[in-house]
Every structure is written in C-alpha cells, then in structure tokens.
Amino acid sequence: MRLTFALVGAVALAGVTTAASARDYISIAGSSTVLPFATIVAEQLGNNPSFKTPVVESGGSSVGKKGVCEGIGTEFIDIGNASSRMKTGELEYCDANGVDLTEIKVGYDGIVVANSKEGVPLVISKADLGMALTAMVPACADGSTGVDCTEMVPNPFKKWSDINAAYPDVEIRVYGPPTTSGTRASYAEMVNEKGYCKKDDMAKAALKAAGAKAKVCRAMRTDGAYVEAGEQDNLIVQKLQEDPSAYGIFGFSYLDQNSDTLQGAVIDGTNPTFDEIAEGSYSVSRALYFYVKHAHVGVVPGISEYMNEWVKHWGEDGALSDAGMIPMPEEERAAFKAAMKDLPKLTADMLN
Amino acid sequence: MSNAEKQMMSPALAAERVAAGLAARRGRERRFRIYGRIAIGIALAFLVTLFVSIFSKGIPGFFQHYVTIEVTLDRAKLDPAGDLSVQSLYDGDARGVIRKALFEAAEASGRSGRKAAGKIISKGAEQRLRSAILDDPDILDTTQSMTFAVDDDVDSFLRGYIKRETPEKDRRINDKMIGYIDTLNEKGLISFRFSDYLIFGSASRNAEMAGIYGALVGSILTLAVCLVLAFPLGVATAVYLEEFAPKNRVTELIEININNLAAVPSVVFGILGLAIFIGIFGMPRSIPLIGGVVLALMTLPTIIISSRAAIRAVPPSIRDAALGVGASRMQTMLHHVVPLAMPGMLTGTIIGMAQALGETAPLLMIGMVAFIVDVPGSVTDPGTVLPVQIFMWADFAERMFILKTSAAIMVLLAFLILMNAAAIIIRKKLERRW
Numbered sequence: 001m002r003l004t005f006a007l008v009g010a011v012a013l014a015g016v017t018t019a020a021s022a023r024d025y026i027s028i029a030g031s032s033t034v035l036p037f038a039t040i041v042a043e044q045l046g047n048n049p050s051f052k053t054p055v056v057e058s059g060g061s062s063v064g065k066k067g068v069c070e071g072i073g074t075e076f077i078d079i080g081n082a083s084s085r086m087k088t089g090e091l092e093y094c095d096a097n098g099v100d101l102t103e104i105k106v107g108y109d110g111i112v113v114a115n116s117k118e119g120v121p122l123v124i125s126k127a128d129l130g131m132a133l134t135a136m137v138p139a140c141a142d143g144s145t146g147v148d149c150t151e152m153v154p155n156p157f158k159k160w161s162d163i164n165a166a167y168p169d170v171e172i173r174v175y176g177p178p179t180t181s182g183t184r185a186s187y188a189e190m191v192n193e194k195g196y197c198k199k200d201d202m203a204k205a206a207l208k209a210a211g212a213k214a215k216v217c218r219a220m221r222t223d224g225a226y227v228e229a230g231e232q233d234n235l236i237v238q239k240l241q242e243d244p245s246a247y248g249i250f251g252f253s254y255l256d257q258n259s260d261t262l263q264g265a266v267i268d269g270t271n272p273t274f275d276e277i278a279e280g281s282y283s284v285s286r287a288l289y290f291y292v293k294h295a296h297v298g299v300v301p302g303i304s305e306y307m308n309e310w311v312k313h314w315g316e317d318g319a320l321s322d323a324g325m326i327p328m329p330e331e332e333r334a335a336f337k338a339a340m341k342d343l344p345k346l347t348a349d350m351l352n
Numbered sequence: 353m354s355n356a357e358k359q360m361m362s363p364a365l366a367a368e369r370v371a372a373g374l375a376a377r378r379g380r381e382r383r384f385r386i387y388g389r390i391a392i393g394i395a396l397a398f399l400v401t402l403f404v405s406i407f408s409k410g411i412p413g414f415f416q417h418y419v420t421i422e423v424t425l426d427r428a429k430l431d432p433a434g435d436l437s438v439q440s441l442y443d444g445d446a447r448g449v450i451r452k453a454l455f456e457a458a459e460a461s462g463r464s465g466r467k468a469a470g471k472i473i474s475k476g477a478e479q480r481l482r483s484a485i486l487d488d489p490d491i492l493d494t495t496q497s498m499t500f501a502v503d504d505d506v507d508s509f510l511r512g513y514i515k516r517e518t519p520e521k522d523r524r525i526n527d528k529m530i531g532y533i534d535t536l537n538e539k540g541l542i543s544f545r546f547s548d549y550l551i552f553g554s555a556s557r558n559a560e561m562a563g564i565y566g567a568l569v570g571s572i573l574t575l576a577v578c579l580v581l582a583f584p585l586g587v588a589t590a591v592y593l594e595e596f597a598p599k600n601r602v603t604e605l606i607e608i609n610i611n612n613l614a615a616v617p618s619v620v621f622g623i624l625g626l627a628i629f630i631g632i633f634g635m636p637r638s639i640p641l642i643g644g645v646v647l648a649l650m651t652l653p654t655i656i657i658s659s660r661a662a663i664r665a666v667p668p669s670i671r672d673a674a675l676g677v678g679a680s681r682m683q684t685m686l687h688h689v690v691p692l693a694m695p696g697m698l699t700g701t702i703i704g705m706a707q708a709l710g711e712t713a714p715l716l717m718i719g720m721v722a723f724i725v726d727v728p729g730s731v732t733d734p735g736t737v738l739p740v741q742i743f744m745w746a747d748f749a750e751r752m753f754i755l756k757t758s759a760a761i762m763v764l765l766a767f768l769i770l771m772n773a774a775a776i777i778i779r780k781k782l783e784r785r786w
Contacts, residue, residue: 023636025726025734027636027637027638027719029719032747035723036557036748036749039557040557042725043556043557043558043725046725046726047442047478047479049438049439049442050439052726053724053725053726055637055638055719055722055723055724055734056722056723056724057637057638057719057721057722058721058722058723058744059716059721073634074634074636075630075634075635075636075637077637232746232747233747233749234746234747234748234749234754251749253749254749256749257524257749257750257751258751259521259522259523259524260514260515260518260522319475323557323749324749
C-alpha cells in the first residue's frame with residue numbers, strides 16, 4: 001500500500017515538474033491532407049541529432065488554424081497546418097489572443113475524380129461534372145420542356161449519358177469524403193460552385209430568381225449518386241478497385257500510388273497528372289499552408305530549421321513531390337523562402 | 353369446456369391432448385435451436401472473415417525485402433570530424449557511401465541510371481549505417497557486407513503487387529529500375545526476411561522503415577500510469593463503499609454516479625483531460641502521463657464495480673470469524689477479505705486495462721493522436737499508442753502501409769488476447785469457491 005502511495009505521489013510530482021519545464025520539440029497540428037507531407041519534413045529534421053522530431057497531430061484544417069491562434073506558451077502548438085487559407089474571422093481570433101502569424105504556402109494538392117482501369121474512362125467538362133453531383137439544378141437542365149426554367153429541382157440525372165450522350169452509359173455513383181473533410185469542401189467550391197453555378201447561364205438565372213447565392217450549389221446530392229465513404233481515402237480506392245462502375249473523389253497522392261489500377265477523369269481536357277497539376281492547367285487543386293507563430297520562433301528549438309527542411313524537399317525532385325505533393329513554381333518558392341526568414345505578420349489585408 | 357369438465361378429464365384424455373400438441377411444441381423448440389445456431393453461425397462467419405482478411409495481409413506484413421551490398425566504410429567520408437560523435441556521423445556522407453556500393457552491385461552507370469538505382473534502397477539505410485558504426489567503430493576503413501531494406505515501391509514490385517506488364521508510365525517503378533532490380537536478384541543479393549523494422553522501428557513516413565516500437569513503448573507507459581492510478585484508487589473506493597460507508601442518501605448517490613460513469617462515452621474523459629491538465633495545469637500535449645490519467649478515469653468504474661462484486665462474494669462467515677477472535681474491522685478487511693477478493697479485483701483490473709489499451713477517442717483531445725517518431729523515454733516525453741499508430745497508418749497512401757497496418761493489428765490483438773487470457777487464468781487458478 002505504501003508503495004502505491006509513493007507511486008501516485010511520484011506521478012503527481014512528475015506532472016508538476018513537466019508543467020514548469022519548457023518544451024524542446026516542435027508541436028504541430030492541423031489538416032490531415034498536409035499531415036503526410038509535414039511528417040516527411042518532421043522526420044528529416046529529426047534525423048539531425050541536434051533536434052528532436054516534431055510531433056505532428058492530425059485533426060483537420062480548422063484545428064490547425066484555431067489551435068495556433070489559441071495563445072502563446074508551450075502548452076499551445078507552434079505551427080498550424082491547413083489545406084484551406086485562413087479566413088479573416090479566424091485571424092481575428094488570433095488577434096484577440098495576441099498571436100502574430102506568418103503564412104507559408106508549401107505546395108499544391110490536386111483533387112481527382114477517378115475510377116478503375118476496367119471501367120469506362122470519364123472525359124468531362126468541369127461544368128457538367130458539377131451539374132452531375134450538385135443537389136439542386138434548374139428544372140430544364142435535363143432538356144425537359146414546359147417547365148419553369150428558373151425553378152430549382154432535385155438533381156434528375158441518373159446516368160452520365162443523361163447529361164451528354166458522349167459520356168459513359170453508366171449510372172452516376174461517386175464515392176467521396178464526408179462533410180467534415182477539407183477535400184470535400186474544396187471540391188464542392190471549385191467544381192460545383194465555380195465550375196458550374198457561376199458559369200452555367202441557366203443555373204445563374206435560376207439562382208437569381210430564387211435570390212440564392214452560388215454557395216448553395218456546394219451541397220452534394222443525397223439521393224445515392226454521391227456516396228459518403230468516410231475520411232479515409234484508402235477506403236475509396238479499395239471500393240473503386242472492387243467496383244469498376246463507380247467513380248471516386250480523393251487526393252492526387254492516392255491516384256499517384258495506385259496508377260496501375262486507377263485512371264483519373266479528364267476534366268476540361270486536362271489530365272490529373274503531376275505535370276498538368278503543377279503547371280496549373282488541371283484546375284481542381286488547392287494550396288497547402290502552414291501558419292507559424294512568431295512568439296515561438298527562437299524559443300522552441302528548431303522552428304527555423306524545420307522551415308528550412310521544407311525548402312530542401314519541396315522542389316520538383318524532392319521527397320515531397322515523390323509522395324504526391326505538387327510543388328509551387330520557382331518564383332513562389334523563392335517568395336515563401338524569403339517569408340520564412342523575414343516572418344511578415346499576416347494581416348487581414350493580405351487575405352483579401 | 354367448463355371448469356367442472358376440466359377437473360373430470362381422465363388421465364387418458366389428458367395424455368391424448370398433450371400428445372396432440374407435442375409435435376408443435378417440439379417443432380417450436382427445434383426451430384428455436386436452429387435460430388440460435390444461425391445467429392452463432394453469422395457471428396462466427398464475421399469473425400472468420402475478419403481474421404482471414406487481417407491474417408492474409410498481416411502475416412506478409414511481418415516480412416519485407418532486403419538487399420545486401422558490399423560497403424566500403426571510408427572513415428574520412430563517414431566521420432569528417434573524426435570523433436565518432438553522432439553529429440559528426442550525421443554530417444558525414446553516409447548516403448554517398450551507400451549509393452556507391454549500390455551502384456557497383458547493380459552495375460548502374462550514367463546520371464539517369466544512378467538516379468533510378470538510387471531509388472531502390474530505403475532512405476533508412478543511412479541511419480542503419482550510422483548506428484552500425486556507433487555500435488562497432490572498428491568496422492570503419494574496412495569493407496563490410498551490409499543488409500538494408502529496399503524502398504517500399506521496390507518491395508511492392510518484388511511482391512508482385514506492382515506488375516511488370518503494366519505500362520511504364522502507370523507504375524511507380526520505371527523499366528530502368530526493374531533492370532537493376534533484376535541484376536541484384538540474379539546475383540542473389542535480394543532476400544525476403546523477417547522485418548526487424550516492424551518490431552524495432554518507430555513511426556516513419558517511409559513505409560519500409562515504419563515500425564511499432566515507439567507506439568508500443570507509449571502504450572506501456574500510458575498503461576503503467578493508468579494502472580498505478582486506477583488500481584489503488586479503485587480498490588480503495590470499493591473497499592470503503594462496501595465495508596465502511598454508512599448506507600445513506602449520499603453513498604447511494606455516489607454509487608449511482610459510479611455506475612453511470614461506466615457508460616460515459618470515452619471521448620468525454622479526453623475533453624476533461626484537455627480542460628484540466630492542459631488548460632489549467634498547463635502541461636504539454638501528447639504525453640503518456642496525461643494519457644494514463646485520462647484512461648485511469650475511464651477504467652476506474654470498471655475496477656470499482658468488479659472489486660465490489662469480488663468483496664461481496666467473500667462469505668460473511670470469514671468476517672464474523674475474524675471479528676470473533678478479536679480482529680478490528682480494519683484488520684478483518686486487510687488480512688482476510690481483500691486477499692480473498694484479490695483474484696476478482698485483478699480480473700476486473702486486467703479487463704479494464706485491456707479496454708484502455710484499445711482506446712483512441714479520449715487520446716484525440718489531449719494530442720496523442722499524432723505522428724511521433726522519437727521513442728518516449730519517460731511518461732513526460734511525447735508519445736502515442738498502438739491503436740493510434742494503426743489508425744494513422746491506415747490513412748497513408750503508400751501501399752506497404754496496408755500490410756504494416758494489418759501486422760500492427762495482429763500485434764495489438766495478440767496483446768489483447770494475452771491480457772484476457774491472463775484474466776481467465778487468474779480467475780481459474782486463484783479464485784476460491786465457497
């Protein structure tokens with residue numbers, strides 16, 4: 001009994017002493033899309049015997065952006081990862097807590113629509129892809145006559161060929177991430193909203209008549225044409241390999257790793273290949289960021305060295321592109337390399 | 353039929369009535385048994401599917417491909433400062449030395465040839481070379497035959513997951529690399545053996561180097577903290593509530609709360625840990641100490657409930673006898689009741705620990721769901737646990753992680769089975785029946 005009391009005391013004491021001591025490793029949290037790349041960089045830094053390997057937590061972009069803004073002190077993270085840019089509202093939270101940040105863009109991630117190589121390849125325009133999966137479309141989008149074209153109705157398309165006879169005569173069934181996912185949010189914004197609702201005249205007229213913003217188009221179909229398949233992209237890949245008639249939406253790195261069994265859909269005439277995403281012709285892609293807290297640079301050891309590791313590996317032939325991250329163009333890389341040194345404070349003006 | 357008639361029914365008539373209904377009754381029983389067997393059959397089928405899918409992927413996950421090459425360990429290149437320090441070896445050109453040896457073995461030449469051949473070997477080879485030198489500095493300035501893991505894509509190719517027939521642009525291994533792999537294979541330099549990385553390696557983003565060691569140590573540290581806190585507290589609570597506490601409204605309320613606590617979703621305990629230990633005490637995130645405390649809160653109700661049941665199972669005659677010969681209540685408790693109830697208490701504790709071993713949800717909030725490479729040396733170093741490691745691996749795109757995920761699941765299952773078996777053995781061997 002005396003021993004257990006001693007042990008309980010020791011545990012309590014250990015807790016008190018850690019609270020007082022400083023942290024000697026970098027703490028990072030945020031987007032699960034950035035995580036596979038951030039961990040590669042963290043591991044490289046850890047190989048250097050002068051530094052401990054940074055701890056990289058998952059949790060999503062919002063956790064990264066909110067976590068880094070929560071305050072100054074070793075109990076808060078040093079760097080927040082995000083696959084969507086910080087919004088002015090999120091920056092206000094930072095300002096309220098007296099946290100100054102610098103925004104570093106590290107590269108791009110392509111979002112692909114793909115299916116099994118045994119299935120029919122999809123060659124489609126971005127507008128039609130948006131129309132196929134958005135929840136509501138104008139009543140005469142499917143060519144029906146005698147209806148009010150400005151009225152929005154639930155998406156009537158059953159097969160890809162219903163949209164355009166040139167598309168595969170296959171039922172529309174697309175596996176994709178759930179609403180909590182940043183990939184889903186980016187896809188819905190780029191394809192449904194910007195690709196379709198803001199481009200298509202019929203949709204614009206219908207939205208105007210309803211007094212709705214194009215944002216409403218981000219809602220995906222819930223009638224079984226779009227199937228939420230969970231946060232794990234590997235699961236979607238497996239489903240596609242088993243079911244050649246289905247399509248899936250996921251990050252480029254998963255297509256890259258499975259290029260022998262899966263094929264990416266050609267969107268607006270561009271292929272989801274490394275080169276076409278990198279040069280910007282394949283447009284369904286988004287930037288990846290991290291946000292570094294000024295007050296911790298120089299206090300927690302290794303933050304500037306960690307940033308340097310990004311610079312070492314984010315090029316065309318680096319370890320990150322090998323893992324599926326799309327590198328930034330030369331000038332952008334130079335600009336963000338400079339930002340790592342000067343640490344310009346992120347302000348609301350820069351976000352607009 | 354009136355009551356009077358019923359009473360007058362002759363035995364023969366009664367037997368006839370019973371016989372008439374017998375077939376239907378037997379039929380009902382037979383059907384009930386069939387339903388039961390179907391239910392068990394379905395459950396077993398699920399179990400078998402689970403095991404087959406895990407084992408078929410998991411067993412290959414315990415093995416991987418290695419390449420053996422003759423490395424000339426030039427000291428001037430590997431240890432530029434000449435003091436054999438970790439820093440000096442890191443600054444040295446281990447990569448160049450290994451690549452040179454590999455190019456000779458694979459007969460690679462030319463810039464593109466070297467680039468292709470360089471991709472065959474794991475990025476972990478340099479670390480392995482450095483630690484070999486640290487272990488035995490005498491190997492410097494000699495030529496050694498050393499074995500390194502191959503890259504995960506090469507491993508997938510050698511396993512046949514990446515097929516030679518696939519067009520070159522669709523596979524992650526180009527024709528040049530295949531040529532070099534064939535050369536190495538013909539020379540007999542590639543071997544398929546037990547993966548030491550899986551057991552002794554820590555988390556890594558290079559699938560071929562990834563292992564469970566760090567997570568396993570994290571799990572052990574977390575469970576140790578959990579046990580040290582939960583077991584004495586749980587047993588003390590159970591003893592007090594069962595033997596000393598007055599039976600009134602307050603103790604009743606406490607009892608109800610303990611039972612309710614057992615049903616609280618585990619993630620809630622994580623939120624509590626976040627608010628108190630990280631929020632108020634300002635302790636760092638991701639450390640096994642907080643993980644252990646949070647899991648202890650989760651395990652406490654299980655231990656208290658099973659300990660109370662064990663104490664209640666000790667017959668009152670034991671207590672009466674002890675009190676009768678003049679023992680105090682405290683002595684009765686500590687010398688007689690608790691030792692007799694101990695097997696039951698231990699069983700409950702082990703089952704509680706096994707539950708805690710498989711938890712990830714409460715650890716999410718306190719930052720233990722993270723990619724952590726360094727093996728924790730104490731409860732205050734950042735660490736993660738086995739189920740978290742499995743969860744993270746399952747999400748990485750590289751194919752070899754699928755194999756490693758299944759292998760890690762098998763290790764976790766083995767630990768769970770071991771703990772549950774220990775609980776059963778303790779119960780069978782030590783528990784007394786009255």
